Amino acid sequence: METVLRAAAIYGILLVLFRITGKRSLSQITTFDFILLLIISEAIQNGMVGTSYSVTSAVVLVLTLILIDFGLGLVKRRFPRLELWLEGAPLVLVERGRPLRDRLARSGVDVEDVLTAARRAQGLERLDQIKFAVLERNGDLSIIPWDGETREGQDRERAA
Amino acid sequence: MVEAPRPRGLQLEEHVDFVRRSWRVERIGTWALVLLLGVAVSGLLGSGPLSRGVAAAPGVLRVDFPRFSRYQSPEKMAIHVAPSAVPPGREVRLSLDRAYLDDVRIETMVPAPLRSESAADRVVFVFAVADATNAFTLSIGLQPERIGVIRARVGLERAGTAATLTFRHLVYP
Numbered sequence: 001m002e003t004v005l006r007a008a009a010i011y012g013i014l015l016v017l018f019r020i021t022g023k024r025s026l027s028q029i030t031t032f033d034f035i036l037l038l039i040i041s042e043a044i045q046n047g048m049v050g051t052s053y054s055v056t057s058a059v060v061l062v063l064t065l066i067l068i069d070f071g072l073g074l075v076k077r078r079f080p081r082l083e084l085w086l087e088g089a090p091l092v093l094v095e096r097g098r099p100l101r102d103r104l105a106r107s108g109v110d111v112e113d114v115l116t117a118a119r120r121a122q123g124l125e126r127l128d129q130i131k132f133a134v135l136e137r138n139g140d141l142s143i144i145p146w147d148g149e150t151r152e153g154q155d156r157e158r159a160a
Numbered sequence: 161m162v163e164a165p166r167p168r169g170l171q172l173e174e175h176v177d178f179v180r181r182s183w184r185v186e187r188i189g190t191w192a193l194v195l196l197l198g199v200a201v202s203g204l205l206g207s208g209p210l211s212r213g214v215a216a217a218p219g220v221l222r223v224d225f226p227r228f229s230r231y232q233s234p235e236k237m238a239i240h241v242a243p244s245a246v247p248p249g250r251e252v253r254l255s256l257d258r259a260y261l262d263d264v265r266i267e268t269m270v271p272a273p274l275r276s277e278s279a280a281d282r283v284v285f286v287f288a289v290a291d292a293t294n295a296f297t298l299s300i301g302l303q304p305e306r307i308g309v310i311r312a313r314v315g316l317e318r319a320g321t322a323a324t325l326t327f328r329h330l331v332y333p
Contacts, residue, residue: 009333020189051232088182089175106183132170144170 003057006048007064014044019086022108087137094133097146107135117141206230206332215327220245221316223325230332231307234267236299239314243294247318250289252296255282257313264310268301284317304331 049057076083093103099111114133118124122143132144203211206228213227224238241252251274258281273285289296304310310331315324 017193020186020193022186084175084178085182089179090172091179092170092172092174134170134172 002050003048003052003060004064006050007061008068010044010048011065011068015086019088090137091135092132093135093141094127094130096132097128097130099127109135109141114141114143118143118145204228206233213327215314215325217323217325220323221314221325223314223327225312225327226329228330228332229304232303232305235302235304237302239298239300241296241298241316243296245316245318245323246289246294246296250294252287252289253284253317254287254298255279255284255313255315255317257282257311257315260310260312263304263306264302265305266300266302268299270299282313282315304329307331307333 048061072086076086091103091107093100093107093109094114099114104110104114111127114130115124115127117133117140118127118130122145124130124143124145129145130143131146132142134142134144136142199205201208203209206226207230211226211228213225214222215225216222219242221242222240224240226235226237229235239254241254246252261283269285271287273287275286277284277286287296287298308331310329311326312329313324313326315322
C-alpha cells in the first residue's frame with residue numbers, strides 16, 4: 001500500500017517537475033546533464049522504497065510504475081489533448097536555414113546546440129545547410145538537411 | 161512574438177498556440193519552484209532555521225522540539241528541567257504520553273533512563289541527576305512514524321505539583 005502510494009507520488013511529481021522545467025532539462029546535451037540524471041535517480045530511490053529491502057517492495061514498486069506508465073499511455077491515446085499537455089508539441093526551430101530566434105530562446109536551445117546536432121546526425125557544417133531543425137517532444141533535435149549538398153541542389157529545392 | 165511559419169514539405173503538426181501557452185506555464189511554474197526552494201531553505205519543510213519550536217512552562221520545564229519534520233527522518237528534541245524544579249533525591253521523572261510514543265520512534269535518550277514505568281495514558285521515565293547543581297537536560301533522538309500533525313504531551317512528575325507541556329509537530333511525507 002505504502003509502496004504504491006510512494007511510487008505514484010514520485011511519478012506524478014517528476015512528471016510535473018520535468019514538464020515545468022522544459023524538455024531540454026533531461027536531454028543529456030552536456031556531460032553534466034548525464035551526471036544530473038544519475039544523481040536524481042539516486043535521490044528519489046529512498047523516497048520510493050523507504051526503508052524496506054524486500055523483494056516484494058521492489059516488485060510492487062516496479063509494477064506500480066510500469067502500470068501507471070501504461071495506463072497513462074492508454075489515456076493519452078484516448079484524449080489527444082492530454083497527450084499534448086503531458087508531452088508538449090514538436091516545434092520547428094530552424095526553417096529553411098533561418099533560425100527562429102524567439103523560439104530558440106524560449107525553448108532554451110541555442111544555435112550552437114542546433115549545429116552540434118547537425119554535425120552529429122547529418123555531418124553538416126553550416127547553418128545554411130539545414131533545411132529544418134525540429135525540437136521533438138522528447139527534447140531531441142531533429143535535423144533535416146537540404147536534399148542536395150550542392151548549391152545547385154539547394155537552389156533547385158528553393159525554386160520548387 | 162512567435163513567428164508562424166508554414167513549413168512546406170514537412171509533415172509536422174505544430175501547435176503554436178499551445179506552445180505559446182505552455183511557455184507561459186513554464187515561466188510561472190519555474191518561479192513557483194524557486195519559491196518552493198526558498199520555503200525549503202527556510203525550514204518550513206523541515207530541517208532549517210524555522211523548523212524548530214520551543215514550548216515552555218516558565219521556571220520549570222522547556223522543550224526544544226522540531227515543529228516541522230519529515231516522515232521517518234531522524235530528529236532531535238531536548239527537554240530542559242530548571243534546577244529549582246528538580247526534586248530532592250536527585251531523581252527526575254519525565255512522562256511522554258502514549259499516543260505520542262505510538263507516533264514517533266524514540267531512537268536514543270541521553271542520559272538513559274534508570275527505569276521506565278507504565279501508566280494509563282503515558283510512560284514515565286526516571287533519570288538520575290549527577291550533582292548538586294541539579295542541571296538536567298534530556299536529549300532525545302526520534303523519528304516520526306506518522307504523516308500529519310502529531311501531538312505530544314511532556315510532563316514533569318513531582319509530588320504535589322506536576323507541569324505538563326503540549327505541543328505539535330507537522331510531519332511531511
